[in-house]
Amino acid sequence: GATLGILGSGQLGRMLAQSARRMGYRVHTLSPATDSPTGQIADRETVAAYEDLDAIERFARGVDAVTFEFENISSAAADVAARHGPVRPRGEVLHLCQNRWREKHALTDAGLPTAPYEAVESLEALPAAIARLGTPCILKTAGFGYDGKGQARINTVDDAAAAWAAIGRGPAILEGVVDFAAELSVVAARGAAGDQVDFGVIENRHVDHILDVSIADAPLTDAQITRAREIAAAVMEAFDVVGVLCVELFLDQNGGLLVNELAPRPHNSGHLTIEACPSSQFDQQLRAVCGLPLGDTQRQRPTAMANLLGDLWAQGEPDWAAALSAPSVNLHLYGKAEPRPGRKMGHLTASAPDRDEAVRRVQAARAALVRPSNP
Numbered sequence: 001g002a003t004l005g006i007l008g009s010g011q012l013g014r015m016l017a018q019s020a021r022r023m024g025y026r027v028h029t030l031s032p033a034t035d036s037p038t039g040q041i042a043d044r045e046t047v048a049a050y051e052d053l054d055a056i057e058r059f060a061r062g063v064d065a066v067t068f069e070f071e072n073i074s075s076a077a078a079d080v081a082a083r084h085g086p087v088r089p090r091g092e093v094l095h096l097c098q099n100r101w102r103e104k105h106a107l108t109d110a111g112l113p114t115a116p117y118e119a120v121e122s123l124e125a126l127p128a129a130i131a132r133l134g135t136p137c138i139l140k141t142a143g144f145g146y147d148g149k150g151q152a153r154i155n156t157v158d159d160a161a162a163a164w165a166a167i168g169r170g171p172a173i174l175e176g177v178v179d180f181a182a183e184l185s186v187v188a189a190r191g192a193a194g195d196q197v198d199f200g201v202i203e204n205r206h207v208d209h210i211l212d213v214s215i216a217d218a219p220l221t222d223a224q225i226t227r228a229r230e231i232a233a234a235v236m237e238a239f240d241v242v243g244v245l246c247v248e249l250f251l252d253q254n255g256g257l258l259v260n261e262l263a264p265r266p267h268n269s270g271h272l273t274i275e276a277c278p279s280s281q282f283d284q285q286l287r288a289v290c291g292l293p294l295g296d297t298q299r300q301r302p303t304a305m306a307n308l309l310g311d312l313w314a315q316g317e318p319d320w321a322a323a324l325s326a327p328s329v330n331l332h333l334y335g336k337a338e339p340r341p342g343r344k345m346g347h348l349t350a351s352a353p354d355r356d357e358a359v360r361r362v363q364a365a366r367a368a369l370v371r372p373s374n375p
């Protein structure tokens with residue numbers, strides 16, 4: 001049988017490995033961590049730094065195709081792996097998505113709409129950029145941000161120095177604040193022959209800049225759905241993606257769509273596809289990366305997903321039986337030993353005849369996890 005290599009070892013790799021194992025693949029993973037969410041599922045876990053190009057070369061030699069679940073793999077590492085077989089998506093896609101300047105410029109070049117933005121190289125350049133863009137705006141570090149880390153809101157030009165200090169490191173990008181009506185995502189997959197599928201449009205609700213709840217489908221007009229899917233298809237083609245990519249979108253107050261950012265891999269908002277669709281985002285990733293035909297992405301029933309952050313462990317082990325007392329609820333835990341606040345430990349999904357009921361069920365299940373505190 002064939003062996004899939006995964007660079008990175010978090011929950012995204014774990015769920016990919018579960019799909020791969022189910023379809024008869026062997027799975028090798030490489031990351032700096034031991035006993036990782038992916039390593040627990042893989043046939044072989046290599047512990048090495050992503051900067052260790054010799055280790056990555058040895059790893060790539062032992063597998064038939066390489067993909068990644070950690071976004072900040074260097075171009076050098078992707079190039080070394082590509083000497084020994086396909087790396088999908090290709091290193092250039094990773095490189096574009098690792099940096100908000102490159103990503104935004106590539107989107108603009110492809111004719112795709114984003115929030116207004118300015119590249120800001122230094123604190124000295126920031127006041128002029130604020131003046132050009134207007135307030136309020138958001139300063140984001142160009143690389144290595146996730147879950148809203150490395151971002152600061154700017155309400156007046158006097159906030160410039162504090163915002164620059166708060167994001168930790170430059171260079172940065174300054175974006176106009178979008179007064180969005182909703183946040184959306186489209187998870188799409190593209191095969192080596194250019195064949196494409198997507199999972200429709202998902203609605204995303206954030207709390208403290210971390211994804212909290214996702215719902216399939218988003219409540220949009222047919223024209224908005226078509227437009228969102230067209231944008232995703234255009235990104236897949238413009239970036240020549242082979243694999244899975246998620247486009248995060250804002251729906252503005254006029255019903256227009258703007259691209260927020262891209263993730264060149266399965267996305268937290270697509271976790272609900274495991275229960276909602278015959279072939280999940282991880283199944284599609286496996287199929288695309290390994291050169292198999294893509295699968296059926298049709299959503300079967302309205303489904304909602306709620307993230308489980310480490311905060312839920314504050315009073316001890318959550319009450320899993322209580323959450324699962326509704327039969328439409330499914331539980332996913334990622335095998336992480338330390339439940340830190342803000343850390344994604346797992347998620348719940350619930351299906352229902354309509355989307356509001358799916359949201360209600362998944363919220364109720366999550367609320368039931370927290371045991372009543374002693375009087």
Ligand code: ATP
Pocket residue numbers: 115138140145146147148149175176177178179180183206209248260261
């Ligand atoms: P992740 O990769 O975990 O999705 P991130 O740290 O890369 O997050 P973004 O997606 O850029 O960050 O921003 C996080 C959230 O902050 C967005 O989902 C949105 O709620 C809000 N946000 C970001 N940019 C803007 C903007 N220009 N206008 C309004 N809200 C924004």
Ligand code: MG
Pocket residue numbers: 145146147261
């Ligand atoms: Mg991001």
Ligand code: MG
Pocket residue numbers: 248260261
């Ligand atoms: Mg985001």
